[in-house]
Amino acid sequence: MIEFRKLKSVLAISVVAFGALSTAALARDLRIATEGTYAPWSFVDEQGTLxxxxxxxxxxxxxEMKVKCEVVAQEWDGIIPGLNAxxxxxxxxxxxxxxxRKQQVAFSKKYKNTTSQFVAEKGTYPDTSPEALKGKRIGVQRGSSQDGFLTDTYKDSEIVRYDKTTDPEMDLMAGRVDLMIANRVTSLVNFLTRPEAANYExxxxxxxxxxxGEGNAIALRKDDTELLGQVNSALDAIMANGTYDKITSKYFKFKLM
Structure with a gap:
């Protein structure tokens, strides 16, 4: 009986030790990529802070996951290749x-709804069908979902692609493109709030x-299933404890989910 108790104690210690090792493995430091020129979602402020x-x-x-993280800016066109590398x-x-994208990466639970919409000079394009925009120059961020949408749907328009989200905005105001298309909320709360964009809508x-797509999510490597589980649990937690809504209210006067 004594030997059996000793064996149970050894096994118990082993389980605890294994659990500690597993926790340590899960708690590795993380490096996170974001776009960096996509206000209000991610941008560099006047102090040079992302x-x-x-x-x-x-x-x-x-x-929430109790890990140290570094958030870095990465150009959009190479953001998925960088993850997989x-x-x-x-x-x-x-x-x-x-x-x-599902063929290239694994996605977390959805953490934001999204729609896309064209922006143009006021009163110029009430109809944005492919037929109405035939021959028009449309600006879009290269590699974005909107880029794919234009490529598939607006075959008779001239698609002008840019590396940064701010570039089509500047070319729209300069008259080098007729319209641009982007995330609706981004245009609404960022570009269209600027005094210089007062004549656009x-x-x-x-x-x-x-x-x-049907919404936004966090992308991870397909083989990183353990981290994916952690991220999903952390998303559930920040949505349940009010942190998600608190962050959203800092930037928007409406909900994103």
């Missing part, structure tokens, strides 16, 4: 979930689904 809604969400998730561990950048209908 900030924004996605950055705050990333930090809240790390706090292990330059960072996940992408928190309002990435739209699409079937094409959202035009046409809101688009979602298909190549535009």
């Amino acid at each position: 900030t924004g809604w996605d950055v705050d969400i990333a930090n809240a998730l790390c706090e 292990k330059k960072y561990d996940m992408i928190v950048a309002s990435m739209t979930v699409t079937e094409k 959202l035009v046409g209908e809101e688009y979602s689904g298909g190549v535009l």
